[in-house]
Amino acid sequence: MLYREAGQFKTSYAADQQLFPIRQDRIGLIVLLAIAFLGVPLLASEYWFSAILIPFLIFALAALGLNILTGYAGQLSLGSAAFMAVGAYAAYNFQLRVEGIPILVSFICAGLTAAGVGILFGLPSLRIKGFYLAVATLAAQFFIVWCLTKFPWLSNNSSSGVISTQKLMLFGHELNTPVEKYLLVLSIVVFMALGAKNMVRSTTGRAWMAVRDMDVAASVIGIRLMPTKLLAFAVSSFYCGVAGALYAFCYLGSVEPDGFSLEMSFKILFMIIIGGVGSIMGSFLGAAFILLLPIFLDIALPFFAGLFGLPFSSATVSHIQILVFGALIMFFLIVEPHGLARLWQIAKEKLRLWPFPH
Amino acid sequence: MNFFFEVLIGGLLSGVMYALVALGFVLIYKASGVFNFAQGAMVYLAALSVVGVMEWGAPLWLAVILAFTIMTLFGIATEKFVLRKLVNQPPIALFMATIGLAFFIEGLAPMVFGSEPRALELGIVDEPIPWILDNWNMVISKFDLVAAGVASLLVATLALFFQYTRIGRALRAVADDHQAALSIGIPLQNIWAIVWGVAGFVALVAGMMWGARNGVQFALTFTALKALPVLILGGFTSVPGAIVGGLIIGASEKLAEIYIPPVMQDLFGGNFGGIEGWFPYVLALLFLLVRPEGLFGERHIDRV
Numbered sequence: 001m002l003y004r005e006a007g008q009f010k011t012s013y014a015a016d017q018q019l020f021p022i023r024q025d026r027i028g029l030i031v032l033l034a035i036a037f038l039g040v041p042l043l044a045s046e047y048w049f050s051a052i053l054i055p056f057l058i059f060a061l062a063a064l065g066l067n068i069l070t071g072y073a074g075q076l077s078l079g080s081a082a083f084m085a086v087g088a089y090a091a092y093n094f095q096l097r098v099e100g101i102p103i104l105v106s107f108i109c110a111g112l113t114a115a116g117v118g119i120l121f122g123l124p125s126l127r128i129k130g131f132y133l134a135v136a137t138l139a140a141q142f143f144i145v146w147c148l149t150k151f152p153w154l155s156n157n158s159s160s161g162v163i164s165t166q167k168l169m170l171f172g173h174e175l176n177t178p179v180e181k182y183l184l185v186l187s188i189v190v191f192m193a194l195g196a197k198n199m200v201r202s203t204t205g206r207a208w209m210a211v212r213d214m215d216v217a218a219s220v221i222g223i224r225l226m227p228t229k230l231l232a233f234a235v236s237s238f239y240c241g242v243a244g245a246l247y248a249f250c251y252l253g254s255v256e257p258d259g260f261s262l263e264m265s266f267k268i269l270f271m272i273i274i275g276g277v278g279s280i281m282g283s284f285l286g287a288a289f290i291l292l293l294p295i296f297l298d299i300a301l302p303f304f305a306g307l308f309g310l311p312f313s314s315a316t317v318s319h320i321q322i323l324v325f326g327a328l329i330m331f332f333l334i335v336e337p338h339g340l341a342r343l344w345q346i347a348k349e350k351l352r353l354w355p356f357p358h
Numbered sequence: 359m360n361f362f363f364e365v366l367i368g369g370l371l372s373g374v375m376y377a378l379v380a381l382g383f384v385l386i387y388k389a390s391g392v393f394n395f396a397q398g399a400m401v402y403l404a405a406l407s408v409v410g411v412m413e414w415g416a417p418l419w420l421a422v423i424l425a426f427t428i429m430t431l432f433g434i435a436t437e438k439f440v441l442r443k444l445v446n447q448p449p450i451a452l453f454m455a456t457i458g459l460a461f462f463i464e465g466l467a468p469m470v471f472g473s474e475p476r477a478l479e480l481g482i483v484d485e486p487i488p489w490i491l492d493n494w495n496m497v498i499s500k501f502d503l504v505a506a507g508v509a510s511l512l513v514a515t516l517a518l519f520f521q522y523t524r525i526g527r528a529l530r531a532v533a534d535d536h537q538a539a540l541s542i543g544i545p546l547q548n549i550w551a552i553v554w555g556v557a558g559f560v561a562l563v564a565g566m567m568w569g570a571r572n573g574v575q576f577a578l579t580f581t582a583l584k585a586l587p588v589l590i591l592g593g594f595t596s597v598p599g600a601i602v603g604g605l606i607i608g609a610s611e612k613l614a615e616i617y618i619p620p621v622m623q624d625l626f627g628g629n630f631g632g633i634e635g636w637f638p639y640v641l642a643l644l645f646l647l648v649r650p651e652g653l654f655g656e657r658h659i660d661r662v
Contacts, residue, residue, distance in 0.1 A: 143639070
């Protein structure tokens with residue numbers, strides 16, 4: 001009854017092609033953004049900002065980047081954390097070496113640097129695909145982290161490559177409270193998510209999907225594979241790079257190359273599997289799920305242990321976390337290969353008919 | 359020059375160890391088209407169960423048999439509860455499921471058998487062979503030689519098994535074409551269970567070798583990462599490819615580790631050790647640009 005598009009007539013092409021064609025979706029989005037921009041800063045505590053909300057947004061952005069590459073263009077990548085590392089270190093170096101560069105410009109430059117590196121490591125995708133490509137992206141993962149550790153210039157000669165980020169100056173005002181950082185991250189993420197949403201329904205996005213579904217067929221109907229695939233790598237790495245810059249500047253403040261490990265790449269991959277491969281919204285759902293699950297298990301497991309009188313050490317808890325992660329991945333792939341986003345879609349279908357399904 | 363050969367031989371011998379792990383990948387990929395990322399975790403599980411059972415007081419031979427039983431049961435369970443439900447999904451989905459499986463094992467195994475690093479005693483000492491040390495002044499580990507011997511034996515056994523037994527022939531048929539194999543009455547699911555059992559056996563051998571060498575610890579799961587470049591170099595579908603790829607990767611990685619960092623140090627200054635981590639990948643990647651299907655892989659023909 002509430003969620004029904006009956007009576008919403010489109011009288012122009014512009015209205016028909018808009019991003020959210022259903023009025024309730026638009027209202028829902030506006031309400032959500034209002035809550036995120038106004039409600040959350042008023043209500044949430046400092047812990048929430050710095051431990052949950054900021055990492056959630058940053059990882060959602062990284063997952064979005066990977067989703068563009070894997071979910072839309074069909075090129076599996078196991079190196080997303082490395083591209084985040086490129087973004088983080090590039091932003092740091094731009095701030096360090098370019099006099100008076102605004103922080104947002106250095107974030108964009110960081111994204112572009114990551115995009116360049118992404119194109120470089122995307123080149124093999126022209127010759128190889130599938131698993132071979134997945135393994136090839138592992139080369140990016142190991143090589144980039146190694147470079148960042150070993151070339152002292154990149155981390156301004158700090159020991160073992162640790163960098164401490166510069167102050168966040170925005171229009172002459174220093175952002176140092178978690179709320180301000182949260183708002184900055186939120187604005188960037190919302191902007192880039194809307195950009196992605198638009199991009200995947202453009203010619204480029206459709207070309208990506210054609211390549212994903214079958215690249216030989218795509219090239220037969222006139223999609224040029226090389227620019228399409230490389231663009232997917234570039235855009236994906238751009239998103240990951242910006243996410244990495246935000247990760248360093250707004251979340252941790254001090255990062256080391258080894259922090260951007262293979263484990264983190266897998267985490268981002270899990271986010272898109274659980275959230276939904278090939279879905280913008282899925283990236284957010286997946287990021288929330290993967291970040292909240294450990295917190296939930298941390299709280300729930302000792303509780304259950306107390307309930308049954310089992311002694312759980314912290315090592316056991318971390319093992320159970322890994323185990324549950326693995327089991328969930330398999331469970332989702334078997335039961336709902338399209339992830340949480342698909343569940344959301346099903347809920348919407350149901351909601352259209354509710355409360356009179358017949 | 360002696361030093362060069364010492365490094366080369368050491369590299370070749372450690373390459374054999376990589377090949378041991380890569381073999382498990384190839385077996386499963388050949389028979390079921392699944393790229394089993396969990397092979398490294400299976401190596402860890404196998405080594406852990408040997409050590410764990412021995413800790414409960416069992417002798418080595420009994421522990422090995424029990425570990426083999428565990429691996430086989432585990433393989434069959436994987437096939438039954440995970441992979442069978444994913445039939446007809448794209449290969450990438452299966453691949454991601456095996457990543458999930460790897461995490462599952464990495465969480466489960468230490469919970470059952472304990473996570474602290476332990477030594478595995480096989481009765482082979484890891485020390486240089488005195489005869490070679492005296493005559494050629496080269497340090498070649500006795501253990502590495504034994505490992506190479508075991509690997510060759512394993513490969514020979516597998517080759518014979520594939521070539522001359524009924525099951526082996528069925529396995530090759532399934533690897534060639536699932537549907538054709540089904541249509542002539544080969545029970546696909548039994549075959550897959552057997553393949554996972556065999557892969558578990560290979561993981562057990564690899565796990566005992568690696569475990570005896572480096573201790574049974576979580577780092578064993580990273581053996582999978584060592585085996586991946588071997589696979590892309592050798593081709594996913596070829597047993598000889600895994601061996602040759604392993605040798606190439608092992609030798610070149612050790613040589614690179616010795617000879618490249620000094621050159622880079624002269625150029626840029628600083629310390630450039632640890633090339634081993636990525637060198638095999640870059641090597642395999644460059645190789646792929648020339649031959650996308652690997653050394654011995656089957657040429658892939660796309661049909662629309």
